[in-house]
Each structure stands twice: as structure tokens, then as C-alpha cells.
Amino acid sequence: MVVKVYGPAYASPKRVIVCLIEKQIEFETAPVDLIKGENRNPEYLKLQPFGALPVIQDGDFTLYESRAIIRYYAEKYRSQGTELLGKTIEERGLVEQWLEVEAHNYHPPIYEMTVQLLFASKLGLSVDEKLVKKSEEKLGKVLDVYEGRLSKSKYLAGDFFSLADLSHLPFTQYLVGPMEKEYMIRDRKHVSAWWDDISNRPSWKKVLELY
Amino acid sequence: MVVKVYGPAYASPKRVIVCLIEKQIEFETAPVDLIKGENRNPEYLKLQPFGALPVIQDGDFTLYESRAIIRYYAEKYRSQGTELLGKTIEERGLVEQWLEVEAHNYHPPIYEMTVQLLFASKLGLSVDEKLVKKSEEKLGKVLDVYEGRLSKSKYLAGDFFSLADLSHLPFTQYLVGPMEKEYMIRDRKHVSAWWDDISNRPSWKKVLELY
Structure with a gap:
């Protein structure tokens, strides 16, 4: 099917x-x-x-x-x-935790920035610069926590690639590409290495090639 | 442990x-x-x-x-x-779907209302009436979709109680209690019956009794 x-x-x-x-x-x-x-x-x-x-x-x-x-x-x-949920039930717990962090901490500010910087003009709306600034600050604080986490493990849920990492790909691609905010990733050593790792996976390169 | x-x-x-x-x-x-x-x-x-x-x-x-x-x-x-994830992998898929709906559609407006109506005064802030009204409208639209869904199945993910239903308990309790917005549940026949069912579970009564 x-x-x-x-x-x-x-x-x-x-x-x-x-x-x-x-x-x-x-x-x-x-x-x-x-x-x-x-x-x-x-x-x-x-x-x-x-x-x-x-x-x-x-x-x-x-x-x-x-x-x-x-x-x-x-x-x-x-x-x-690829096994994307970890091997043990505790590993899966951590995958769930970081999937939720992506959804509730990372996503809201990056989504707001996406709407403002990439879609507002297409919808004939003006960009709310104050909201962009506030969202950028929020996202920066989230990325500071990620930097700490990724200094201790290669991926978010542990030393294995999982749904938690994968879930960050599409909007972070907007951030480093058309939003021109790559500095937010590059200014943080471990986040930067993590991004290079996950965004260079053949699966993600294939998605970018297709759509 | x-x-x-x-x-x-x-x-x-x-x-x-x-x-x-x-x-x-x-x-x-x-x-x-x-x-x-x-x-x-x-x-x-x-x-x-x-x-x-x-x-x-x-x-x-x-x-x-x-x-x-x-x-x-x-x-x-x-x-x-209680089995809270459904029996089959498709049932679990639907539990996950409705857990995500709770997190991304239901939670943001009800959380905003909670902050404004229950916590703003404790934090010495004034209530943003416009935001309350907007959130109430948003939540109403979400509940309209729930009404349609619950006219077809007893619980959100199907005919079995699951994490998806359970996840709605704490904030909906604020809504019908201290927020005095019970009409939002009672005006919708199937949502109302669903709420009576899940909020009368011994587990939830125990939580209310303890805290």
C-alpha cells in the first residue's frame, strides 16, 4: 500500500x-x-x-x-x-520528551518567525518586527538549552538519531535558509555540529531535492 | 520504586x-x-x-x-x-492524533484563558479582555469539531478511553469550575456527555480530592 x-x-x-x-x-x-x-x-x-x-x-x-x-x-x-524510537522504553521516553520540547518550546517561536518573515508578504500583510524580535529571543533561549544538552549527547534523546531530531528539520531549514538566521545555529558549537549531522542525512537531502 | x-x-x-x-x-x-x-x-x-x-x-x-x-x-x-493506548497500532495512531490535537488546538486557547482569568490577578497583572474573547472563540471552534467527532465515537480516539481523553481533564476542570465557562461544554450535547463520563472516573475524582 x-x-x-x-x-x-x-x-x-x-x-x-x-x-x-x-x-x-x-x-x-x-x-x-x-x-x-x-x-x-x-x-x-x-x-x-x-x-x-x-x-x-x-x-x-x-x-x-x-x-x-x-x-x-x-x-x-x-x-x-532506521530505528527512530530508541531501543529501550527509557530511550523512547526521552524521544517523547524531546519531541514535546520541539513541539512546545522550539516550534512556537520558529513558527511565528516563519509566518512573519516568509509568509506575511505573500498574504499581503506587513511584518510585525516586534514579534519577530521577541520570537528570535525566545528561540535563542531554547537553543541555549539545546547547546547544553548536545554537549552531553550527540543527539537530543541520546547517542542515537530519533524522531526528536528529525522533527526539527523542516522549520530549521527555513531558519538557516530563506529566513537568513543561520547565525542562531552557527553561534552554538554543539547545535551547529548537530545541525550539520542531521541535515546531511540522505533522507533530508532527498526531501529538499524533491520539493 | x-x-x-x-x-x-x-x-x-x-x-x-x-x-x-x-x-x-x-x-x-x-x-x-x-x-x-x-x-x-x-x-x-x-x-x-x-x-x-x-x-x-x-x-x-x-x-x-x-x-x-x-x-x-x-x-x-x-x-x-487501564489500557490507555488502544489495542491495535491504528488505535494507538488515533490516540496520538488526538493527543496532538489536544496539545496544538485545544490547549493554546484554554491555557491563555487560564492565565488571564485565573493567574493574572495573582501575578498583579490586569486581565486582557480582548485576548480572553479571542481565545474563547478559538476554543469554541475546536469544541465544534469535537462535537462532530464525539457524535460518532464515545471517546476521541474511538470507543475506548485513552490518554487523548485523559489529557483534557486538568484544564477543562478549570474551564467548568473557577473560569465559570461551563456553558462551552454544556451547549454541545456530545461534548457534555463525554465530559460527564471522563470527569466522573474514580481516578480524576481522586486527583480532585487530593490536590
């Missing part, structure tokens, strides 16, 4: 796609244009009632929320491709 | 405590006073570098982020107490 992923042009669906590649799972994609409001079409809302990206369809199973989808596939195909 | 939970007076640690009760796991608690800023003490920051609640200590294993902790215990003691 080929997994169908909606909205590959955007960051959150890329979180799913890079996971599918790591797990060697076949997939196809279906475009959804947020600027045209295609995520508010009745047909789309039947799949994802909040109008958010991504959704996957896998036979007659439909699932949304990118971090739920990556957990589902990492668990379902545990022994296929 | 008795699990030590930090900060039982607050909502997010209660998410952990109700889970431990459902899973029949022994625990003890350690107070952390946010108003006094005890979450910024160096000793606390060694356990939770972001200064957030809760943290657990279980022997020499330390874990933070409430939704990571509940996943960890639901998995570790799968066959003890």
Missing part, C-alpha cells in the same frame, strides 16, 4: 516525508495550496476537520497531525529502515 | 497524576511554587532546564513534559491498570 501525503510543499508534511524515507516506506503526494485556501475546501475538511496540514491516507486509514503520523510509522515499521 | 511528581498543585502535573492512578502506579509528590518562582531555582533547572512543570523522578530516571511522561507510563505498564 502506497501512503498518500497531502501538502508536500509545506514544512509540517515534510516532517512526515523525511520519516517515510528513513523507514523505507513508499509514498505519493497530493498538493494542497494554502494561499488559495484549498485547506478549507469541504473535501479537505472531511479528511482534516481543523483545515491543517498534513494528512495521510494509507488504504482506508486516515491520520493527521505530523508528529502523530511519524510516531505511527516509526512504531508500525519498527524493524524496517 | 515510587514515582516522584513535582508540582501537584498545577494542571499539567495533574495530567501525570491521573495517569499514574489509572495505571495503578505508586507515587509521591514534591511541591513547586510557581508564584514564588521556585521553578527557576538552580536545583529545579537541573531537572527541567526550561523551568516548566512537571518533572518526574523514578529511581535514577528523570523525565519531563507531561504528555511524554504519560506516554512513557502507559507504554511501560501496558498490561497494568
Whole structure:
């Protein structure tokens, strides 16, 4: 069964796609244009009632929320491709912890910066410079904690690559690329080495090549 | 080994405590006073570098982020107490989906309302009425989706109680109690029945009795 992923042009669906590649799972994609409001079409809302990206369809199973989808596939195909949940139940606990840190500490400021710096002009809105500055400060403080953590272990959850690291790829790519805030990564030695490591994985290079 | 939970007076640690009760796991608690800023003490920051609640200590294993902790215990003691992750891998996928919906759709507006209506005055701040109104509207739209979902299944992830439902208990208790916004639950027939069901579980009654 080929997994169908909606909205590959955007960051959150890329979180799913890079996971599918790591797990060697076949997939196809279906475009959804947020600027045209295609995520508010009745047909789309039947799949994802909040109008958010991504959704996957896998036979007659439909699932949304990118971090739920990556957990589902990492668990379902545990022994296929890269092990992304750690080996022990305690390692998995730490993967869950850092996935939650990504979602609740890292994501809100970087998402705000993405909206302001990359999408506001496309939506005909002016950039809220004060909000950008505040978000940048918040993200900096989060990255300071990451620097401490990554000075003690190679990856966030331990000495193994996991969903916790993978989940950072799409928005951090915006940060170092089109947002022109690469200094936030480069000014922190261990964060910088971690970013080089995870962003050079063949799976992520493939995602960047495809979309 | 008795699990030590930090900060039982607050909502997010209660998410952990109700889970431990459902899973029949022994625990003890350690107070952390946010108003006094005890979450910024160096000793606390060694356990939770972001200064957030809760943290657990279980022997020499330390874990933070409430939704990571509940996943960890639901998995570790799968066959003890209430099964909270569903029976099949697809059911677990849906538990993960609705846990993410709780975290990303339900939590932000209800948390904003909690801060404004319950904590602003304790912190000597004035209530931002505009923000309360906006958050209430957002939460209402989320609850409309819940109403649709709960008209088709008894609980969020299907016809079984799970972490996804449990995760809603602490902040919804604030909503129907001290925030005096019970109408938001009662105006929606299926949400109302769901709330009666989950909030009357012995585990949650025990939490309310203890803290």
C-alpha cells in the first residue's frame, strides 16, 4: 500500500516525508495550496476537520497531525529502515520528551518567525518586527538549552538519531535558509555540529531535492 | 520504586497524576511554587532546564513534559491498570492524533484563558479582555469539531478511553469550575456527555480530592 501525503510543499508534511524515507516506506503526494485556501475546501475538511496540514491516507486509514503520523510509522515499521524510537522504553521516553520540547518550546517561536518573515508578504500583510524580535529571543533561549544538552549527547534523546531530531528539520531549514538566521545555529558549537549531522542525512537531502 | 511528581498543585502535573492512578502506579509528590518562582531555582533547572512543570523522578530516571511522561507510563505498564493506548497500532495512531490535537488546538486557547482569568490577578497583572474573547472563540471552534467527532465515537480516539481523553481533564476542570465557562461544554450535547463520563472516573475524582 502506497501512503498518500497531502501538502508536500509545506514544512509540517515534510516532517512526515523525511520519516517515510528513513523507514523505507513508499509514498505519493497530493498538493494542497494554502494561499488559495484549498485547506478549507469541504473535501479537505472531511479528511482534516481543523483545515491543517498534513494528512495521510494509507488504504482506508486516515491520520493527521505530523508528529502523530511519524510516531505511527516509526512504531508500525519498527524493524524496517532506521530505528527512530530508541531501543529501550527509557530511550523512547526521552524521544517523547524531546519531541514535546520541539513541539512546545522550539516550534512556537520558529513558527511565528516563519509566518512573519516568509509568509506575511505573500498574504499581503506587513511584518510585525516586534514579534519577530521577541520570537528570535525566545528561540535563542531554547537553543541555549539545546547547546547544553548536545554537549552531553550527540543527539537530543541520546547517542542515537530519533524522531526528536528529525522533527526539527523542516522549520530549521527555513531558519538557516530563506529566513537568513543561520547565525542562531552557527553561534552554538554543539547545535551547529548537530545541525550539520542531521541535515546531511540522505533522507533530508532527498526531501529538499524533491520539493 | 515510587514515582516522584513535582508540582501537584498545577494542571499539567495533574495530567501525570491521573495517569499514574489509572495505571495503578505508586507515587509521591514534591511541591513547586510557581508564584514564588521556585521553578527557576538552580536545583529545579537541573531537572527541567526550561523551568516548566512537571518533572518526574523514578529511581535514577528523570523525565519531563507531561504528555511524554504519560506516554512513557502507559507504554511501560501496558498490561497494568487501564489500557490507555488502544489495542491495535491504528488505535494507538488515533490516540496520538488526538493527543496532538489536544496539545496544538485545544490547549493554546484554554491555557491563555487560564492565565488571564485565573493567574493574572495573582501575578498583579490586569486581565486582557480582548485576548480572553479571542481565545474563547478559538476554543469554541475546536469544541465544534469535537462535537462532530464525539457524535460518532464515545471517546476521541474511538470507543475506548485513552490518554487523548485523559489529557483534557486538568484544564477543562478549570474551564467548568473557577473560569465559570461551563456553558462551552454544556451547549454541545456530545461534548457534555463525554465530559460527564471522563470527569466522573474514580481516578480524576481522586486527583480532585487530593490536590
